[in-house]
Amino acid sequence: MQISTAWRRIARVFLPFAAGYYLSYLFRTINALIASHLSSDTGLGTADLGLLTSIYFLVFAAAQIPIGVLLDRFGPRRVQSVLLLLAAVGAGLFAVSTDFLSLLIARAMIGLGVAAALTAGLKSIVLWFPRERVALLNGYMIMLGSLGAVTATAPVEHLLAWMGWRQLFEVLAAATGATAILIYVVVPERGIALSTASTSLSSVFSDRRFWRMAPLSATCIGSSWSLQGLWASPWLIEVEGFDRASLVRRLFMMSVVLSGGAWLFGMAVHHIKRRGIGAEVILAMVAVLFIAAESALILRAPLPSILPWSVVAIVGTATVVSFAVIADYFPPELAGRANGALNVLHFGWAFLAQYATGLILEQWPANDSHRSIQAYQVAFGLNVALQVAALVWFALPWRRSFVSWMSSILIFKSADTSYAVESVGLYEDSDILLPADDDADW
Numbered sequence: 001m002q003i004s005t006a007w008r009r010i011a012r013v014f015l016p017f018a019a020g021y022y023l024s025y026l027f028r029t030i031n032a033l034i035a036s037h038l039s040s041d042t043g044l045g046t047a048d049l050g051l052l053t054s055i056y057f058l059v060f061a062a063a064q065i066p067i068g069v070l071l072d073r074f075g076p077r078r079v080q081s082v083l084l085l086l087a088a089v090g091a092g093l094f095a096v097s098t099d100f101l102s103l104l105i106a107r108a109m110i111g112l113g114v115a116a117a118l119t120a121g122l123k124s125i126v127l128w129f130p131r132e133r134v135a136l137l138n139g140y141m142i143m144l145g146s147l148g149a150v151t152a153t154a155p156v157e158h159l160l161a162w163m164g165w166r167q168l169f170e171v172l173a174a175a176t177g178a179t180a181i182l183i184y185v186v187v188p189e190r191g192i193a194l195s196t197a198s199t200s201l202s203s204v205f206s207d208r209r210f211w212r213m214a215p216l217s218a219t220c221i222g223s224s225w226s227l228q229g230l231w232a233s234p235w236l237i238e239v240e241g242f243d244r245a246s247l248v249r250r251l252f253m254m255s256v257v258l259s260g261g262a263w264l265f266g267m268a269v270h271h272i273k274r275r276g277i278g279a280e281v282i283l284a285m286v287a288v289l290f291i292a293a294e295s296a297l298i299l300r301a302p303l304p305s306i307l308p309w310s311v312v313a314i315v316g317t318a319t320v321v322s323f324a325v326i327a328d329y330f331p332p333e334l335a336g337r338a339n340g341a342l343n344v345l346h347f348g349w350a351f352l353a354q355y356a357t358g359l360i361l362e363q364w365p366a367n368d369s370h371r372s373i374q375a376y377q378v379a380f381g382l383n384v385a386l387q388v389a390a391l392v393w394f395a396l397p398w399r400r401s402f403v404s405w406m407s408s409i410l411i412f413k414s415a416d417t418s419y420a421v422e423s424v425g426l427y428e429d430s431d432i433l434l435p436a437d438d439d440a441d442w
Contacts, residue, residue, distance in 0.1 A: 013128045014137065016183045017121035018144040020080055023176050024117035025148030027087070027110050028056060028225065032233045032251065033156055034165045038103075041165075046371075048100055050358025053230045054351045055104055056111035057222075061347035063115040065201070068340025072333065076120035076127070077187040084180035087113020091173035095166045113176070118145070119339045122323060126332050127190045135273060135324040139266010142317050146259040149228070149313075153252035204341045209329055212397070213280065214345050215390040217322040220290050222349030223383050224316035228254060229350070231357055231379075232309060235297075238370040240305055250306055254313035261314030269324045279324040280394075287391050290315045294384045298377050319346065353383055 031038070031053040038044055044052065070079045090109025097103045118141075125137045159168055204210060236242045236250055265286075269279050293311035296303055323339055330338040357379045364375035 009128050012186050012188060013124050014121075014141070016179070016186055017076065017080065017117075017124050018141055019179050020084055020114070020183060021117045021121050021141060021145030022148040022151075023084075023087070023172070023179060024114035025145045026152050026172070027091070027114055027148075029149045029229050029255075030152040030156060032228070032230050033152055033248070034160070034168075035230065035233060037160070037165045042098070042100065042103065044100065045362075046366075047358045047362050050230065050355050052100070052104055052107055054226070054354035054358075055108050057225070057347045057351035057354060059108045059111035060115045061344050061351060063112055064119070064340040064344040064347065065337070067116045067119060068337040069201075071116065071120060071123045071340070072337055075190060076116070076123045077183060077189060080116050080120040081180045081184035083113050083116050084176055084183070085113070088173045088177035088180065089113075091169050091176055095169035095173065118142070118319070119343060121145075122339055124187070126327075131332075134327055135279075135320070136266050136270040138323055139262050139264075139269070139320045141262075142320050143259050143262035143266070146255070146262050146317055149258050150252065150255040153255050154248055157248045201337055201341070204330065204334065204338050207329060210326075210338075210341070212394055213283065213322070213325055214342055216287055216387075216394040217283065217318070217325075217342065218345035218349040219383070219387045219390045220287050220315055221318055221322065222346050223294075223353050223387065224290065224312055224318075225346075225350040226353035226357065227380075228258070228313050228316055230354055231376075232312070234361075234371070235376055236305070236309075239373055239376055250309065253306055254309055257310040258313040258316055262317035262320055264314075265317055265320040269321055273324070278328070279321050283318065283321045283325065284391070284394065286315055286318045286321060287387065287394070291384055291387050291391070294380055294387075298380050298384065300373075322346075356382075 031049075035049055035053075038052070039049060067079065067083075087110050090106050090111075090113055093109065094103060094106035097106050121141045122138060125134055125141065129137055156168065163171075232251065232254065233247060236247050242250065265282070268282055272282065273279065289311055293308035293315075295301075296308040297305070297312075301308075322342060326338045326342055360379040360382070361371050361375045364372050
């Protein structure tokens with residue numbers, strides 16, 4: 001790819017879709033900062049606030065499969081521009097809503113309107129850029145988009161000092177509408193190889209490798225979105241005892257780490273794939289680190305709380321890793337459907353985790369509007385237990401391979417030298433292969 005051509009594609013394809021994803025991330029996380037304003041202005045309780053915030057994830061998840069089909073059929077330009085107009089209308093409705101039901105409908109419209117923000121961007125990268133650059137550009141896409149989470153902290157707090165949250169959503173509605181027009185006008189069309197929708201979806205959902213990695217990816221990434229998008233703020237106030245200024249500073253730091261994490265994951269996947277190593281290795285490492293960080297919070301480990309919360313934030317960008325795995329499993333013409341199928345689980349789990357956390361917290365009485373530490377420990381601990389189960393399921397093929405390898409080592413040591421050389425040769429020829437029904441492609 002010539003340099004001038006590459007920069008034209010970045011300006012006309014990559015950056016407009018990155019702007020759409022930036023708005024999606026901003027809408028996703030902004031409720032963490034305006035939660036107290038919503039509660040005081042509309043009288044929302046903890047469970048209501050959890051449902052209002054998480055309905056974004058529910059609608060987002062439900063739309064992923066249809067959107068994947070539409071992306072593969074009509075292309076990202078038309079799909080993204082139309083949906084962003086819907087998000088603009090939803091943001092405008094949110095700005096003027098005065099009761100819970102209208103706020104819920106508006107939030108659902110926003111969720112549907114930005115539901116293609118990431119997958120449309122990923123689809124555009126697959127269509128317009130070389131395959132060997134896909135993982136790296138995915139990382140840059142998510143890094144730039146996650147700046148929306150940075151904006152939803154200190155910058156929005158400063159805006160709220162001289163305008164209300166309703167005026168803020170009016171501004172966001174205008175910006176979203178302008179981005180929709182920009183994508184439709186600037187992004188060029190690209191010919192798309194069509195395939196049968198039913199066959200394509202069947203090939204995704206019948207792939208054993210997909211169901212091996214999807215639960216781990218969903219429980220970790222979805223939980224990260226749930227925590228940073230809402231429950232980090234109550235924890236930092238009610239458990240850590242921070243005031244409003246300290247809360248905003250920590251949310252800002254988490255968002256900066258989040259943005260840097262997307263770039264880090266993109267670079268890591270890019271380099272290890274050049275060395276013939278699968279992205280599954282990074283996914284497993286991310287899961288272990290995430291479980292450790294959550295456990296440190298639950299057990300109140302003697303660490304600065306920003307450290308585990310930064311890990312929680314950075315895991316939200318591990319979609320870079322998950323989509324790199326998906327790109328290895330399926331051909332480019334299935335990119336929209338395959339990414340959409342995985343995103344159904346990501347956002348579906350985010351909805352369940354966010355809403356269920358609110359329901360669990362409601363079971364403990366509030367003392368001066370504060371929940372007990374035990375309430376948060378139970379809610380967060382349930383998430384961790386499910387993540388551990390998903391990690392065990394994900395690691396089963398590796399465990400069996402490791403057992404076979406260890407058995408071969410023991411046989412090798414018990415044999416004489418000449419026989420050992422022969423055993424090593426046999427092992428290299430056969431024993432490292434996994435059984436066919438244990439995801440041999442790993």
